Amino acid sequence: MYKRALVPLDGxxxxxxxxxxxxxxxxxxxxxVALLRVLIPxxxxxxxxxRHVIVEDVEKIRKDAEEYLRSVAAGLRGRGVRVTVQAxxxxxxxxxxxxxxxxxxxxIAMSTHGRGGLGxxxxxxxxxxxxxxxxxxxxxxxxxxxxxxxxxxxxAVR
Amino acid sequence: xxxxxxxxxxxxxxxxxxxxxxxxxxxxGRAELMVVHVVSPVLPMAAGDGYVSPKMYEEIxxxxxxxxxxxxxxxxxxxxxxxxxxxxxxLEGSAHEQIARFARSKHTDLLVMGTHGRxxxxxxxxxxxxxxxxxxxxxxxxxxxxx
Numbered sequence: 180m181y182k183r184a185l186v187p188l189d190g191x192x193x194x195x196x197x198x199x200x201x202x203x204x205x206x207x208x209x210x211x212v213a214l215l216r217v218l219i220p221x222x223x224x225x226x227x228x229x230r231h232v233i234v235e236d237v238e239k240i241r242k243d244a245e246e247y248l249r250s251v252a253a254g255l256r257g258r259g260v261r262v263t264v265q266a267x268x269x270x271x272x273x274x275x276x277x278x279x280x281x282x283x284x285x286x287i288a289m290s291t292h293g294r295g296g297l298g299x300x301x302x303x304x305x306x307x308x309x310x311x312x313x314x315x316x317x318x319x320x321x322x323x324x325x326x327x328x329x330x331x332x333x334x335a336v337r
Numbered sequence: 338x339x340x341x342x343x344x345x346x347x348x349x350x351x352x353x354x355x356x357x358x359x360x361x362x363x364x365x366g367r368a369e370l371m372v373v374h375v376v377s378p379v380l381p382m383a384a385g386d387g388y389v390s391p392k393m394y395e396e397i398x399x400x401x402x403x404x405x406x407x408x409x410x411x412x413x414x415x416x417x418x419x420x421x422x423x424x425x426x427x428l429e430g431s432a433h434e435q436i437a438r439f440a441r442s443k444h445t446d447l448l449v450m451g452t453h454g455r456x457x458x459x460x461x462x463x464x465x466x467x468x469x470x471x472x473x474x475x476x477x478x479x480x481x482x483x484x
Contacts, residue, residue, distance in 0.1 A: 200477060291471060307468040310452060310480050316358060320477040 183211040184318075185284035187275045187309075190216065190247060192331070196322040197290045198251065202258055211261045213282040214252055216244040217274040218266060241266050272308040279315065288318040342368045343445040345375065345436045345470070348408045351451035351483025356412060358481045359449040363421045368446070370423040372412050373439055374405045375432040402427055433469035441475045448478040 186201060188194045201212055218241065223234045248264035255262045263282065267274045279287055291306035310317050344359040346352040356372075363370040379397050389397075409425040416423035428435040440448055452467040471478045 304468075306471065307465070310468060310471065311465060314482055316482070317480045318477060319471045319480065321471060321474060 181210050181286045183213060183282060183284045184286040184288050185213045185215055185275070185279040185282060186288050187215045187217060187271070187278070188248065188251065189271075190244075192327045193292055193322045194290050195251065196327050196330070197288055197320050198255070200318075200320055201288055202255065202260065210286075211263070212255060213278070213284055214248045214262060214264045215275065215278045216248055216264075216266045217271045217278075218244055218268050219271070220268045237268070241268075271305045272312065275305070275309055276312060279313070284315065286316050286318060287313055288320075290320050290322045292322070340366070340368050341443060341445045341447075342366075342370045343373065343436075343440050343443065343448045343476075344370060345373050345432070345448070345450050345466075346409075346412060347432075347451075347466075348374065348405075348412075349451070349453070349483065351453045351481075353451070354483045355449050355451035355479075355481040356415075358479070360416055360419050360421055362447070362449065362479075363416075363423075364419060370416055370421050371426065371443060371445065372409060372416070372423060373426045373428055373436065374409055375428045375430065375435045376401050376405050377432070378429060402429075432466045433473055436466075436470050437473035437475070445476055447476055448474055450478065450480055451483045452480045453483060 181204075184201065186197060204210065220237075221235045244266040245264060248266065252262040252264050265278060265282075267278055269277075275287065275289075278284075287309060289306055289309065291304060306319060310319065342359055342363050344356060346356060359370060362368065379394065379401060405427045406425075409427060413423050413425050426439070428439060436448070436450075439445075448470065450467055450470065452465060467478070467480050471480075
């Protein structure tokens, strides 16, 4: 049914909460998982009255992101799921959609922070924009910080 | 595993694509499928003095529900044909609220619904039921873009 799922992660616990669900559906369906981290580029910062220009170390940031993705990937591989990782720079929504096209994903699976009302108005929602624009099905799981914390605590106790 | 699938439908083409997916998934996971349609409360627009008798209001509401039930029955027949256990429900009220409440009360494991993929101005004005459902749903939501 599905061959390859793109899973965008932003480094937060909330985003990672989708991983158990992926395991549950990827295992039986023999699905491949493509992990993606989108990095938002920061323009060089010039300090007034100083000759220094702060330039972001792009390569280091990319390496860190890939390192992070590989740690998540290791967990999935341990359960017998095929995983690829990639890090991209740019606008999260555009890069998620581009990343999905590139790996020929037929499903995007992600968590949403589930902000509503004013919070949504102010911060916008990457998940909602992806949901609107994606041509392929989108699997979405709403997670609040409290839920994630509760689960982590529960797992620590077990 | 997914045991209870919920598919909200507005009987549009966008919903049709999601319905197909829902059938496919229900079959693969041997899940039970629940199809719901939400009718919005009738706002009578009457000519003349604007008075609508309660009886007439009843009739309008009843005919809307009857139409919805008929469309729903068509979907259920299709599901049955595909060998999927399916039940249909007509709800009334605000779409995303009713869908989320229904999902909570029936403890559904997954919601499968269509998106129209509106953008720009249309998105601003019409909003997206799917987006609001994701924000309110107690379970994961699979959205399928209609074409």
